[in-house]
Amino acid sequence: MKFLVEVAVVVVVVVLVVEVVAVVIVVVVVEVVVVVVVEVEVVVVVKVVVVVVVVVVVVVIVVVVGVVVGVVIV
Numbered sequence: 780m781k782f783l784v785e786v787a788v789v790v791v792v793v794v795l796v797v798e799v800v801a802v803v804i805v806v807v808v809v810e811v812v813v814v815v816v817v818e819v820e821v822v823v824v825v826k827v828v829v830v831v832v833v834v835v836v837v838v839v840i841v842v843v844v845g846v847v848v849g850v851v852i853v
Contacts, residue, residue, distance in 0.1 A: 783848075783851050784848055784851065787844060787847065787848045787851070788848075790844065791840070791841065791844045794840055794844075795837065795840075798833065798836065798837060798840075802829065802833045805829060806826065806829055809825050809829065810825075810826075
């Protein structure tokens with residue numbers, strides 16, 4: 780059982796790291812595209828949307844993994 784918990788923790792950490800990297804890439808790409816194409820005001824809106832989406836995704840993943848780990852432990 781302990782092994783499964785450790786695996787779950789490693790998976791969570793890896794997923795979070797990958798997500799952070801992906802988000803940084805997406806934000807940079809979106810910013811470059813937006814700056815080239817449209818006004819600067821849109822950049823702020825896009826950033827806010829991206830951040831909100833990322834936070835929601837991270838929370839969902841953490842909750843799901845937490846539930847799975849909880850079930851495995853019990």
